[in-house]
Amino acid sequence: MTEIFDRFGKPLGGIFLGLALLWLAGMVLVPGVFMINASLRPHLPPPLRGGELDVYVLDNFAYLINHVNHGRIFFKTVWSSALVTLATLLLCYPIAFWLAKVARRWQVAVMLVLLLIPYLMNEVLRGLAWYIILAFSGPLNAILIGLGLMDEPVRWYGDGGVVAGMAYAYLLFMLFPIYNAISTLDRAQIDAARDLGASAWRIHRRVVLPHAKVGIATGCVFVFMMAAGSYVAPALLGAPGSRWFTQIVYEWFFEIGNWNRGAAYGVALMAMCLAVVLGLLALFRVNLASAVK
8 A cells, every 4th residue: 555655646546545445345345245135135025125024044045055956066166167277277387388488579479469369359259169169060070070080979068168168268367477477487597407407397396386376376266266257158168967156146136036045146156266265375375465466
């Protein structure tokens, strides 16, 4: 806070700080309080709201716990989001290292342009592109059959298609934090480790990864939270048996009209994301202030 005042002065810094607090209150605090309050109240018709039956209860959360199918989808969403995070990390780390320490300047520029061009389209269009690729008569099946790897087309929709679509959709949110972290590593440290006889694996384990842990933690937090809260990819690429928890939340709110139970499901998802984020930060031994810089 003092850095804002030192840089912009007290009047302008106060304005910036006030706008930030107003945004946090209007977009985070107020909706969050509303969700928690609604999740703890029963779903009642309008004439009974505010009456003696409108009291704080845990029935909405108990319904989630007792509903076997919804509980299974909840934990599947957690597991699949973790899988999306791991897949993007394994894919982005070598790319980020190559961009930061191996590629020439023109190669970095070309690669970044190629990575950014698809993101000029919105997420729905990118999801539809994956829908076409994974279609029964789509190019993926045609290529695999043409190469002789399959005898007949396969329906790729389902959990695998959702994971692939999400890994692609959130690729840059993992790549850029890791790239920014590795780019600050002094090349002399890598050369010194190599001169001392360290293997490539040992260099990455002892030199690069410890330096890039803040970027890795930030990327994992971003990707996991967006994957767990995604709706478009599961709706477009999921099969009837591969529902995502956000689809159930959507149904409670907009199809069934039970906002109280939908709020409880949303709060449960938010609490799970918060727990995973804190766990990731503890795993990488990174504090929250370092992760959001």
